[in-house]
Amino acid sequence: MKELTRSAQIGDIRQQNYSTIMRELMRSGPTARTDLAAAIGMSTGSVTRLTGALVRSGLVRESPEPTQRGTGRPKVPVAIDDSTYGVIGVHFGLHRVNICLSDLRGQLLAEAHTSERTTDFDRLVRSAARSVRKMIDGHSLTVLGIGASTGGWVDSAGGVVHSQPVLGWHDAPLAAALRELVEVPVIVDSQVRALALAEHWFGAATGVDNFVHLFVGNVIGAGYVFNGAPYRGAYSAAGGLDHLPVAGRSGEPCTCGSRNCFAMVGGDLEVARRARAAGLITDDQEVYDVFALAVNGDPRARRLLHDRAALVGSATATLIELLDPELVVIGGGITAPFDQVPVLRDAALAKLAVDRGGDAPARVRASAFGPHALGIAAAAIMLDAVYRSPEAYVSALTPSST
Numbered sequence: 001m002k003e004l005t006r007s008a009q010i011g012d013i014r015q016q017n018y019s020t021i022m023r024e025l026m027r028s029g030p031t032a033r034t035d036l037a038a039a040i041g042m043s044t045g046s047v048t049r050l051t052g053a054l055v056r057s058g059l060v061r062e063s064p065e066p067t068q069r070g071t072g073r074p075k076v077p078v079a080i081d082d083s084t085y086g087v088i089g090v091h092f093g094l095h096r097v098n099i100c101l102s103d104l105r106g107q108l109l110a111e112a113h114t115s116e117r118t119t120d121f122d123r124l125v126r127s128a129a130r131s132v133r134k135m136i137d138g139h140s141l142t143v144l145g146i147g148a149s150t151g152g153w154v155d156s157a158g159g160v161v162h163s164q165p166v167l168g169w170h171d172a173p174l175a176a177a178l179r180e181l182v183e184v185p186v187i188v189d190s191q192v193r194a195l196a197l198a199e200h201w202f203g204a205a206t207g208v209d210n211f212v213h214l215f216v217g218n219v220i221g222a223g224y225v226f227n228g229a230p231y232r233g234a235y236s237a238a239g240g241l242d243h244l245p246v247a248g249r250s251g252e253p254c255t256c257g258s259r260n261c262f263a264m265v266g267g268d269l270e271v272a273r274r275a276r277a278a279g280l281i282t283d284d285q286e287v288y289d290v291f292a293l294a295v296n297g298d299p300r301a302r303r304l305l306h307d308r309a310a311l312v313g314s315a316t317a318t319l320i321e322l323l324d325p326e327l328v329v330i331g332g333g334i335t336a337p338f339d340q341v342p343v344l345r346d347a348a349l350a351k352l353a354v355d356r357g358g359d360a361p362a363r364v365r366a367s368a369f370g371p372h373a374l375g376i377a378a379a380a381i382m383l384d385a386v387y388r389s390p391e392a393y394v395s396a397l398t399p400s401s402t
Contacts, residue, residue: 021060086103087386088136092167093151099111102383106198119166145382146186222319247311275301312334313346313350
C-alpha cells in the first residue's frame with residue numbers, strides 16, 4: 001500500500017509539472033528550456049526531461065528556428081503544438097446549438113450552427129452529436145474531448161444540467177448523453193463559467209487572476225475567477241443572477257412570480273418583447289433583428305438597447321461593490337453586434353463612489369470574442385481540463401508510453 005501511495009504521489013507531481021510547463025508556454029509563447037526553467041522555478045534538467053516527453057506526445061513542439069544569444073550552443077525554443085490535437089466546444093442555446101473546433105492554443109479552426117425548433121433534450125443532443133462527428137471527421141486533428149455548456153445551473157462534477165429555465169431542462173445528464181453518442185470525453189459547465197475560462201486563457205482577462213465575466217443574453221449570469229481558478233460555489237450554482245432584483249419592470253412575470261428579476265427586465269427575451277410591443281419587429285422575429293436595426297441606425301432600437309445597457313450597468317456596480325474585482329468583462333448582447341459597453345460603463349460609474357470605479361475603461365471591458373464567444377468558451381472547458389491534467393487525455397504521455 002505504501003508503494004502504491006508513493007507511486008500515486010509521484011504521478012501527481014509529474015502531472016502538476018506537465019501542467020505548469022504547458023500553462024507557462026500558453027502564457028508566454030515559444031520559450032527556450034533554460035528560460036522556461038527560470039520562469040517556473042524548476043531545474044533545467046527537469047524541464048528538459050519533461051518537455052522531451054511532451055514533445056514526443058505531440059503536446060509541445062520545438063521551434064524550427066533556434067535562437068542564438070551571444071556565443072555557445074543555440075537555444076531551441078519549445079512551444080505548444082497546435083498541429084496534433086484539438087478540442088471541441090458545444091453550446092446549447094434556445095433553438096440554436098453552436099459547435100466549434102479549436103487547437104490547443106485556443107485558435108478557432110471551424111465553426112458550425114444547428115437550428116432546431118425544439119427544446120427537447122434528446123433531439124438537441126442527437127443533432128449536436130451529428131454535427132460534432134462531422135466536424136471530427138472533416139479535420140486531421142485528434143480531438144481530445146468536448147466541452148459542453150448551457151445556461152442555468154450546471155453541475156460540472158456530476159455532468160448534469162440541474163436547471164436550464166430557457167430550455168426547460170431539469171436534471172438532464174448532458175455529459176453522459178453526449179459522450180455515449182460521440183465516444184470521446186465530455187465535460188460540461190455553465191456558459192458563464194465557460195466564458196470566464198475562455199477570457200482568462202486567451203481573451204480580455206489574460207493574466208488577470210481575479211475578475212468577473214458578466215453575460216447578458218436569454219439568461220443572465222456571472223462567471224467568477226478568483227486567484228486564477230473558477231469559483232463554482234458549494235453546489236456548483238455560483239453565478240446565477242436571473243432572479244437578482246433590479247430597477248424596472250418586465251412585461252412578463254418570472255417563473256418566481258416577480259416582474260423585476262434581472263433576466264426578465266434586462267435579458268434578450270425582454271428586449272425582443274419590448275421591440276414587438278413597439279412595432280419594431282414582427283412576432284416571428286427575435287432579438288437579433290433588434291440588433292440589426294440598431295446597427296443600421298434605427299433610433300428606437302438604439303434607445304431600447306441603450307436603456308437595457310444602463311440597467312445592466314447599475315447591476316454591474318453592485319457586483320463591483322460586492323466583490324471588488326480587478327476586472328469586469330461584459331459579454332452577450334451588450335457587446336455585439338451593437339456595442340453598448342460605454343453606456344454600461346458610464347451607468348456603473350454613476351452608481352459607484354468615485355474611488356471605487358478605478359480606471360473605468362480598463363476595469364470594465366467587452367469580451368474579446370464577439371459573435372464566436374459561446375462556442376469558443378465551451379471549448380475552453382475541455383482545454384482547461386487538458387492543461388490541468390494532460391496525462392488524463394493523452395495516453396502517449398503516461399510513463400509506460402514515454
